[in-house]
Amino acid sequence: MRRSTLLGLCLFVSACSTQPTPNVVETGPRVLGLVEVTAGEQATVKWVAPDADTLSALDLSSIPAGLDVQVVPTTIPYFDANGTRYLYSQFKVRNGKGSIPNSDLKNVTFLALDNTTTLGDTAIVSMRNAAGASITSVDVARSLRPTHRMDTSSVVQALGADLQLFSESDVSAFANSFPWGFGVRHCLDVNCDAYDKTLPGNPALNQFDGRVTLAFKTPITTSANTPKSASMLYLVVADNTTNARVVQSSEEQLTGTVAGKSTVPTGFDLVKLPGSGLPGGTQLGNVRVAGTASTTTTTLLTRPSLTASNATLQQGQAVTYAVSGSDPQGSALTYSVSSGTLPAGLTLNASTGAVSGTPSSYGTSSVTFRATNASGEFDEKIVTLTVTATPPSVTVGNQSLTQGQSANFTVTASDPQDLTLTYSLAQGSTLPVGLSLNASTGVVSGTPTVFGTFPVTFQVTNSGGGTTSKTVTLSVTATAPSITLGNQSLTQGQAANFNVTASDPQNLSLTYSLAQGSTLLAGLSLDGSTGVVSGTPSVFGTFPVTFQVTNSGGASATKTITLTITATPPSVTVGNQTLLQGQSANFTVTASDPQSLSLTYSLAQGSTLPAGLSLNGSTGVVSGTPSTAGTTSVTFQVTNSGGGTASKTITITVNSTSGLLDTTFGTGGKVTTPVGTSTDDARTLVMQPDGKLVAAGYTFNGSNFDFALVRYNSNGTLDTTFGSGGKITTPIGTSHDVAFALVVQSDGKLVAAGYTSNGTNDDFALVRYNSNGSLDTTFGTNGKVTTDFGMSADFAYALVVQPDGKLVAAGATYNGSNSDLALVRYNSNGSLDTTFGTSGKVTTPIGTSDDQAHALVMQPDGKLVAAGQASNGSNNDFALVRYNSNGTLDTTFGSGGKITTTSYGIAHALVMQSDGKLIAAGETYNGSTYDFALVRYNSNGTLDTTFGANGKVTPPVGTSQDRAYALVMQPDGKLVAAGYASNGTNYDFALVRYNSNGTLDTTFGTNGKVTTDFGMSGGIAFALVVQSDGKLVAAGYSYSPTYDFALVRYLP
Structure with missing residues (x-):
C-alpha cells in the first residue's frame, strides 16, 4: 500500500482532522482519520495526529472527528481450530468529543488498503508470534485473511455484516485497489446482536454505544511464524449516503452463500469480489507481509518538508532570514504565513522563502510558516521571531x-x-x-x-x-599587612617582652616602627626587624602607642594599643587563722607599699571567706562571727592606687563549738552551788517550760542528809523566787533522806523521789513542791509520802509522771537475802494506786543476787520499762523489764518480760526512740576499768544489731574509770551520754555524743567527747537535759574543796 494513496484519500474526501460543515449534504465516504490498531494480545489504539507524521496516543479533545475508540478487555483474544488461528479484538466506540457538538455518523468503517502490484506494500505494520517475538524473518510467508465478526466467546459469527468493502467507483483515488475493512455497529441490545449502522452524536461522556470487532484468520505453522497479534493501519471513514454492505468473499462465492445466508439482510447492499490472478485467490482473501528483509518506516504521509528555525533580530537593523523546503515529488513550493504575523517592517518572499526588511518595534512573534506543493500538500512549522530593542x-x-x-x-x-x-x-x-x-x-x-x-x-x-x-x-x-596586637599590661620595674605580630598576604618582608608622633615610654624599645618590644618600664600609668608595619611593596598598616603599666605591687603579711564557730573573730591583713601608695583590700576572684566573716576593703580587717565549722583556703588581694597587686593565700580554720562550754552560763559555763555546809550532791535535773533549771539531790545538815532542791535561771543564776534564795532542803525521816529523781508536773509542781531512813530501815520517799518551792500539803502528809515494802532497804532511783497525773517510782527493795526491782504507783494525791500490782506495789526478781532499777520510761501505749542491773553474785549485767500498765510483766518483751545483757555493767539511764527502740546507758567493765556503755534494743527486747557492734557501744573516755549516769536523745536523733571520766587521780564531768547508728559524732568536742575539770578531785555528772535551743546542761557535784551542786552548760 503506497502511503501517497492514504494522503490522496485524505485530500480527495476532505481534511482528515476536520468536522463536516453543518447543512451540507456529503456523498461518498468521508475520511475521519488514520489509526493504528493492534488486534489479538495487547490490543491498542493509536491515532495519527493530524499535524504530525508519527503515531501517538491522543487525548479525547484531540482525537480526529471526536471518535473515541477504546479496547474491550478479553482474556484470550485468539483460538486455534482445524489448522487455523483466529485472532480477534473488540473495541468500543463513542461518537463525541465532549462539549463540542458531533453529528451522527453512518457506516463508520476501519478501512485497510492494499496495492494490486506490490504484495509487500500492505497495511500490516507488524505481527508478533505466540512467543511474543516480532515476525520479521526473510522469505517466510505470513498472511492474514480478514474474517467475519467474532465474539469474545470465540465463536465465528455467520452474520457477515462487519466485513466491509469499497470499490473503485466509491473512491476514485483507489485505482486498481479494493479497499476493505470492518464496520462499526451501533448496539441496540447488550450483546450487540441487534444493531444498526448509525452512531448518534454526543452521547454521555462514559457512554460507548458502538462496537467494532477486528477478526483475522491465518494458517497455523510453527510457533515462531504463527501470529499472536497483528498491528495494522486503518483509514477511518464514514458514509452517510450508502447502505451498509455485505461482502461476499471468494470462498463464499464458491459456495454460493453470503456469510452463510441465502439472502442479503434488509437495508444492506451485496458486494461481490471479482476473481484475481494473485496467489491465494482474491485480493481480499490474502493480505501478507513482504518476504524480503526491510525496515518499517514511521513516516506515514508523503508531503513537503519545511525547515524553519527560531530567530533573534534587532530593532532598527536590516534582517536576513529565510525558510526553506523540499518536496519528494519535486514539485515547486509556495511559502506563506498560515498563522500569526511577521514583526512590523518584515515581508516574506512566497517563491524563495526569504524574510527581509527592518523591524520597527521589539517583541516576540509566533509565526506559522507553510510550504505548499503543486498538489496542495503542505508542511508547516511554528517558529518564534524575537526582535530585541535598540541596545542601551x-x-x-x-x-x-x-x-x-x-x-x-x-x-x-x-x-x-x-x-x-x-x-x-x-x-x-x-x-x-x-x-x-x-x-x-x-x-x-x-x-x-x-x-x-x-x-x-x-x-x-x-x-x-x-x-x-x-x-x-x-x-x-596589593593589600597592606595586617597587625595582630592587643593592649598590653606590664608592671613597673619588671622586665617586659611582647611582639607586634604582623602578616602579609603576599609574604612580603616587613619593617616595624612607631607611627609618626608616637613614642614608647621610658625603659622600653622596639626592634624594627622582629617587632619585639622589650625592656623594663620605670614609670607606671596608661600610655597610647601606635605601631606601624610596612611591607616591601610599600603598603603600610598601623595599630594603636594601650600600654597599662601597673605600679610595683605592695607586700602582704598575714598568717593562717584558727577561729571558733559562733564566736566573734577579728584579724588584719597587713600590707605595705614601696611607693606609699594607697591600698585597697579584696578577695581574689573565686575566693570567699567563711560564712559570717567580712573584709574591710580600706583597712584589711577581717571581722565577724563565723557560723560554719570547717577549713577554708582564702586568697587575699591587695592593690595599690597604681594598679600593683599582690596576693596571699592562707588557711582559715573554724573549729566547731559543739561541746564547748557556754560562757553565757554561770562563770565560763559552770555553776557550783553550796546548799549546806558540807556535802551537797545533785543527782537529777529537770528543765521547766520557762527554761529554768531545777536540780535535786541531797545536802548534809551536820548530822545526816536531807532532800535538796535548787532552781536556776536560764543564765545559771539562782532563782531567788524559789524557796530560800533559790534553795530548798527537806527532812523526811530521822536519818538520811536522799533524792535521786525529779519530775515536773503539767501544773508546774515538782515531785522528788528517793529514800528516807530512820536509822534502821530505808523506805521509798516522795515529796511534792509547789512551783515556788513550798511543800504541796495536798500530797500525802504535808507534801510527803513514804512507802515501806516490809524489809529494811527500799530505795527509789527513778520517777515518771503518767499523762493521767499518776506517779510511778522505780528502784529496789530488800527481800531478806538480796534486793529486787521495785515499782510503786501513786495516785495524784500521793495515795497508793491499788489497781497497780499488789496494792500499788510490784517487786521483780531477775538474777540470783541484787537486782535494782535505776531508770524508768513510759511508752506511748502506757507500758513501763525499767532499766538497771541484775546480779548473779559475782558480776552485774544490764537488765530491762517491761510492765503492762497494770504492773504485770509484759511477756511479749524479752523472756517473760525481762532482758539481761551480759556486759559486766549497770544501766543507769534509759531513753525511748520514736520508732519504739530502747537505748540504755551506763557502765561496763573491760577487764581492768569501767567504760561508758550504750545498748540499743528493738521494741521486742532483742538487740538492735544495726547499732554499734551487735547493738552495743563501749567507747572509753578517759584513761581510767568512766561511767555514764545520764542519757538524752536530741531532736536530730543523736544521743548524748553524761557521767564522769577518770585519769586515775581525778574525776571530770564527761559527755559523749553518738550518731544514730552508735558511731561517735566527731563534730562534738574532740572526736565526740568532752570532759570538764572542776579542779582538785573534780566532779561527777549524774543528770543531763537538752534545752530547746540544743544546748546541753549536765548536773552533779564538784569537789573544791567540799562537795557542792555543780551544773555545766555546753554549746550544741
Missing part, C-alpha cells in the same frame, strides 16, 4: 582598587527608550575574587582578595532584549 549605551572607565579594602563603583548605562536595564558580566568574564555586581543597579561592590590587573567585560541588557558590552581594566593594588 554604557559608560564606565578603568578602576583602581586596593586589595583587602572595600570597593564600590557603578557601571552607568542609559536606554533610548527608557527601558528597564539589567547588568551582568559577559560570558567568560569574571570579577576579581571578592567583588560582585548588582544586576539591578550596576553597582560593583565588595572587597577584592587578590591583586593584579583584570580585564572585565560588563554587559547591559534592556527589558526589550537589547544588549551592549563594555570592557574595562580593574587594577587592584
Whole structure:
C-alpha cells in the first residue's frame, strides 16, 4: 500500500482532522482519520495526529472527528481450530468529543488498503508470534485473511455484516485497489446482536454505544511464524449516503452463500469480489507481509518538508532570514504565513522563502510558516521571531582598587527608550575574587582578595532584549599587612617582652616602627626587624602607642594599643587563722607599699571567706562571727592606687563549738552551788517550760542528809523566787533522806523521789513542791509520802509522771537475802494506786543476787520499762523489764518480760526512740576499768544489731574509770551520754555524743567527747537535759574543796 494513496484519500474526501460543515449534504465516504490498531494480545489504539507524521496516543479533545475508540478487555483474544488461528479484538466506540457538538455518523468503517502490484506494500505494520517475538524473518510467508465478526466467546459469527468493502467507483483515488475493512455497529441490545449502522452524536461522556470487532484468520505453522497479534493501519471513514454492505468473499462465492445466508439482510447492499490472478485467490482473501528483509518506516504521509528555525533580530537593523523546503515529488513550493504575523517592517518572499526588511518595534512573534506543493500538500512549522530593542549605551572607565579594602563603583548605562536595564558580566568574564555586581543597579561592590590587573567585560541588557558590552581594566593594588596586637599590661620595674605580630598576604618582608608622633615610654624599645618590644618600664600609668608595619611593596598598616603599666605591687603579711564557730573573730591583713601608695583590700576572684566573716576593703580587717565549722583556703588581694597587686593565700580554720562550754552560763559555763555546809550532791535535773533549771539531790545538815532542791535561771543564776534564795532542803525521816529523781508536773509542781531512813530501815520517799518551792500539803502528809515494802532497804532511783497525773517510782527493795526491782504507783494525791500490782506495789526478781532499777520510761501505749542491773553474785549485767500498765510483766518483751545483757555493767539511764527502740546507758567493765556503755534494743527486747557492734557501744573516755549516769536523745536523733571520766587521780564531768547508728559524732568536742575539770578531785555528772535551743546542761557535784551542786552548760 503506497502511503501517497492514504494522503490522496485524505485530500480527495476532505481534511482528515476536520468536522463536516453543518447543512451540507456529503456523498461518498468521508475520511475521519488514520489509526493504528493492534488486534489479538495487547490490543491498542493509536491515532495519527493530524499535524504530525508519527503515531501517538491522543487525548479525547484531540482525537480526529471526536471518535473515541477504546479496547474491550478479553482474556484470550485468539483460538486455534482445524489448522487455523483466529485472532480477534473488540473495541468500543463513542461518537463525541465532549462539549463540542458531533453529528451522527453512518457506516463508520476501519478501512485497510492494499496495492494490486506490490504484495509487500500492505497495511500490516507488524505481527508478533505466540512467543511474543516480532515476525520479521526473510522469505517466510505470513498472511492474514480478514474474517467475519467474532465474539469474545470465540465463536465465528455467520452474520457477515462487519466485513466491509469499497470499490473503485466509491473512491476514485483507489485505482486498481479494493479497499476493505470492518464496520462499526451501533448496539441496540447488550450483546450487540441487534444493531444498526448509525452512531448518534454526543452521547454521555462514559457512554460507548458502538462496537467494532477486528477478526483475522491465518494458517497455523510453527510457533515462531504463527501470529499472536497483528498491528495494522486503518483509514477511518464514514458514509452517510450508502447502505451498509455485505461482502461476499471468494470462498463464499464458491459456495454460493453470503456469510452463510441465502439472502442479503434488509437495508444492506451485496458486494461481490471479482476473481484475481494473485496467489491465494482474491485480493481480499490474502493480505501478507513482504518476504524480503526491510525496515518499517514511521513516516506515514508523503508531503513537503519545511525547515524553519527560531530567530533573534534587532530593532532598527536590516534582517536576513529565510525558510526553506523540499518536496519528494519535486514539485515547486509556495511559502506563506498560515498563522500569526511577521514583526512590523518584515515581508516574506512566497517563491524563495526569504524574510527581509527592518523591524520597527521589539517583541516576540509566533509565526506559522507553510510550504505548499503543486498538489496542495503542505508542511508547516511554528517558529518564534524575537526582535530585541535598540541596545542601551554604557559608560564606565578603568578602576583602581586596593586589595583587602572595600570597593564600590557603578557601571552607568542609559536606554533610548527608557527601558528597564539589567547588568551582568559577559560570558567568560569574571570579577576579581571578592567583588560582585548588582544586576539591578550596576553597582560593583565588595572587597577584592587578590591583586593584579583584570580585564572585565560588563554587559547591559534592556527589558526589550537589547544588549551592549563594555570592557574595562580593574587594577587592584596589593593589600597592606595586617597587625595582630592587643593592649598590653606590664608592671613597673619588671622586665617586659611582647611582639607586634604582623602578616602579609603576599609574604612580603616587613619593617616595624612607631607611627609618626608616637613614642614608647621610658625603659622600653622596639626592634624594627622582629617587632619585639622589650625592656623594663620605670614609670607606671596608661600610655597610647601606635605601631606601624610596612611591607616591601610599600603598603603600610598601623595599630594603636594601650600600654597599662601597673605600679610595683605592695607586700602582704598575714598568717593562717584558727577561729571558733559562733564566736566573734577579728584579724588584719597587713600590707605595705614601696611607693606609699594607697591600698585597697579584696578577695581574689573565686575566693570567699567563711560564712559570717567580712573584709574591710580600706583597712584589711577581717571581722565577724563565723557560723560554719570547717577549713577554708582564702586568697587575699591587695592593690595599690597604681594598679600593683599582690596576693596571699592562707588557711582559715573554724573549729566547731559543739561541746564547748557556754560562757553565757554561770562563770565560763559552770555553776557550783553550796546548799549546806558540807556535802551537797545533785543527782537529777529537770528543765521547766520557762527554761529554768531545777536540780535535786541531797545536802548534809551536820548530822545526816536531807532532800535538796535548787532552781536556776536560764543564765545559771539562782532563782531567788524559789524557796530560800533559790534553795530548798527537806527532812523526811530521822536519818538520811536522799533524792535521786525529779519530775515536773503539767501544773508546774515538782515531785522528788528517793529514800528516807530512820536509822534502821530505808523506805521509798516522795515529796511534792509547789512551783515556788513550798511543800504541796495536798500530797500525802504535808507534801510527803513514804512507802515501806516490809524489809529494811527500799530505795527509789527513778520517777515518771503518767499523762493521767499518776506517779510511778522505780528502784529496789530488800527481800531478806538480796534486793529486787521495785515499782510503786501513786495516785495524784500521793495515795497508793491499788489497781497497780499488789496494792500499788510490784517487786521483780531477775538474777540470783541484787537486782535494782535505776531508770524508768513510759511508752506511748502506757507500758513501763525499767532499766538497771541484775546480779548473779559475782558480776552485774544490764537488765530491762517491761510492765503492762497494770504492773504485770509484759511477756511479749524479752523472756517473760525481762532482758539481761551480759556486759559486766549497770544501766543507769534509759531513753525511748520514736520508732519504739530502747537505748540504755551506763557502765561496763573491760577487764581492768569501767567504760561508758550504750545498748540499743528493738521494741521486742532483742538487740538492735544495726547499732554499734551487735547493738552495743563501749567507747572509753578517759584513761581510767568512766561511767555514764545520764542519757538524752536530741531532736536530730543523736544521743548524748553524761557521767564522769577518770585519769586515775581525778574525776571530770564527761559527755559523749553518738550518731544514730552508735558511731561517735566527731563534730562534738574532740572526736565526740568532752570532759570538764572542776579542779582538785573534780566532779561527777549524774543528770543531763537538752534545752530547746540544743544546748546541753549536765548536773552533779564538784569537789573544791567540799562537795557542792555543780551544773555545766555546753554549746550544741
